[in-house]
Amino acid sequence: MSHGYPGPNGSHYPEDQGYGPEYDADGFPLPHQSGTGPAPQQGGGGWPTVRNNPGPALPSAAYGQGQTAGYPQAYPQTGGYPQQPQQGGWPQQSPQQGGYAPQQGGGHGNATTAFPPVGGGYGGQQEETPAFARTAVGAPTRQQPAWGRDEAETDPYGPSTSAWPQTADADGLDRTDAPAEEKPEETPEPAAPKKPGRDRYLDLLRSIALVRVVLFHVYGQAWMTIIFPSMGVMFALAGSLMARSLSARSAGQVIKSRVRRLMVPVWVFAIVTLALIFNGGWKPTAGEDGESIIWWWIRLAWWFVPVGAATGPDEVGSPGGLLDVSWAAQTSGPLWYIRAYLWFVMLSPLMLKLFRKLPWPTLLAPLALSAVLGMKLIEIPGETGNAITDFTTFASCWMLGFAHNEGTLKKLKPYMIPSFAAVLMGLGLWWAGTHIGEAGWNFDEIPTANALWSLGFCAVLLHYSPSWEVLPDKLKGFDTPITLANNRAVTIYLWHEMAIMLTIPVIDQMWSLGSLPVVGELINANLGKLYQVLMFILAWPLIAAAIAGFGWAEDVAAKRKPRLWPNGAKKKPRA
Known part of the structure; x- marks a missing residue:
């Protein structure tokens, strides 16, 4: 106008x-x-x-700082790492007597363990490994990267989709099926929340x-x-x-x-x-x-x-x-x-x-x-x-x-906006033609x-x-x-x-x-x-x-x- x-x-x-x-x-x-x-x-x-x-x-997925207390081992008898996955791709938990033995020394990190066996409490024989894991008692949860955050600076490959549970070693660092002689990766620092862009x-x-x-x-x-x-x-x-x-x-x-x-x-x-x-x-x-x-x-x-x-x-x-x-x-x-x-x-x-x-x-x-x-x-x-x-x-x-x-x-159904727009634009053309x-x-x-x-x-x-x-x-x-x-x-x-x-x-x-x-x-x-x-x-x-x-x-x-x-x-x- x-x-x-x-x-x-x-x-x-x-x-x-x-x-x-x-x-x-x-x-x-x-x-x-x-x-x-x-x-x-x-x-x-x-x-x-x-x-x-x-x-x-949203804040990037930082690995939470762990408690000062140690983390329970998933395999207390040997202190090692999870065995090769069974059917379904999940490691079995080795049976143990007397519950979960805490790791010596404590540390920071994240640790997850499989659910306890069906029946028999923590010390009983595990009959079947469930298809999912839970966070070990007392261990902070490792958050997955939030969808929509800027991956370019923290994780160029996007959110992790790995389904493997992680265990904490003696230093409290997360490791997944790593050879014993390899050094664990350092825990990344939490990223500051990013403003909307x-x-x-x-x-x-x-x-x-x-x-x-x-x-x-x-x-x-x-x-x-x-x-x-x-x-x-x-x-x-x-x-x-x-x-x-x-x-x-x-x-x-x-x-x-x-x-x-x-x-x-x-x-x-x-x-x-x-x-x-x-x-x-x-x-x-x-x-x-x-x-x-x-x-x-x-x-x-x-x-x-x-x-x-x-x-x-x-x-x-x-x-x-x-x-x-x-x-x-x-x-x-x-x-x-x-x-x-x-x-x-x-x-x-x-x-x-x-x-x-x-x-x-x-x-x-x-x-x-x-x-x-x-x-x-x-x-x-x-x-x-x-x-x-x-x-x-x-x-x-x-x-x-x-x-x-x-x-x-x-909130509208997909067809409603095009229909609504077509009516308005048609009326606009009609009005212009008459004025x-x-x-x-x-x-x-x-x-x-x-x-x-x-x-x-x-x-x-x-x-x-x-x-x-x-x-x-x-x-x-x-x-x-x-x-x-x-x-x-x-x-x-x-x-x-x-x-x-x-x-x-x-x-x-x-x-x-x-x-x-x-x-x-x-x-x-x-x-x-x-x-x-x-x-x-x-x-x-x-x-x-x-x-x-x-x-x-x-x-x-x-x-x-x-x-x-x-x-x-x-x-x-x-x-």
Whole structure:
């Protein structure tokens, strides 16, 4: 539901967020280690369409420390090790008289013994070895590695599946059928509990959304809003992360951390952009409709406290300058989403409470409100109307993230989500077909259709979320760019419009090469056709420059040491 003028000539529809990785319990992103990672959590942020311009572990299984008392021997007569397994693969327990003889000296470790014989007590003859073992009295239990922990650092081959009981030698160390002359292995130190890690599937979705935003703001093709509704996807990811944080900490702490992580990069962006706008001649003025000059200062303040729509001048500079006169309006356009995201953060504690009491009515209520606004039964003018429209369009996606985090989607039968999504998306297409305007099938300009389509689309993505700890082999080559995009999602979103606008004077300089022999003819014949292709290609080096120049603000906001290029690549050790 962008507001503006789409197209390649500096008008673009930003419609996603991408508020970077927030995966730990405090809502801060964890540095990604390429290739491996701790158990994933669900999560994300979201990026919208550009307003006013159309274009967009558990603890690892440590061997417990034993008691100071010795451990009983499984074979007290000989003191040796279990014999070769009988049928079923289990060693028999040698009979003994008078019970279990404790080992001399004591020690630390684990020891297991077979169950006592059937009848006759501990000293009787064992008739048959049971098919399982129990832990010896007084010995700590050796835990099996927990499924889902990071095996890369402790046990690269995964949880042990050996069914053999272990016995403790005189030193209290675990040994299994080891020759007498071999030295027992040392007991590993307990591993510290690992914090939840990144969900690489959600990282992938966020990265795709950011690329699609840049692509759409260059080309402005309506079908892009249908093939991948980036903004709805990112709102759903942000809602899931918000619900997880609210489940772990107080609402005040969560809101404070989210606002800080959002606003510090925005303040850096606002200071730089406003300096350029003022340099272009923008000055405090009263509104053309008699609006007081006070409102000019209020709108200026909304760049830094975006509870309202922060807007810039429609034109700044002069024709023929380095940038088109509309560059300020284009560059400030994405700030409408900052307002929408901020209001969602503020309202999330209340929304989550309502969702937990009445999940489905709460989830679907915004769709009904969006339909009321879409049919113009109620009309709210100005930026207030835009803010309410934004809320009703994307609140269902935000709360779908709640359902994802709470496990509500997984409780449904497998066929229910695809059926539910198909109905919603079908209704979205029908609504768009009956409300087509000047922008055609651009769902950004048809809020109710966007709400229905995005909710159905996101429901399928989150229901079948594979929750990867690491990217699959076919995607391993994209690991570092995906990590970089998620660590700098706010920076990419805020500065991508400026980068796109700067490609225009760069490409225009290529026309001067048209006078060259041979090459000039090719340039004159094809430069116009390839203009948008060149814009998309050249925008990424400029975005990279923004990452290097302003990305540190995201680290400062997360109370992290500033990093120049956080793509997760491991540094090679020096020779």
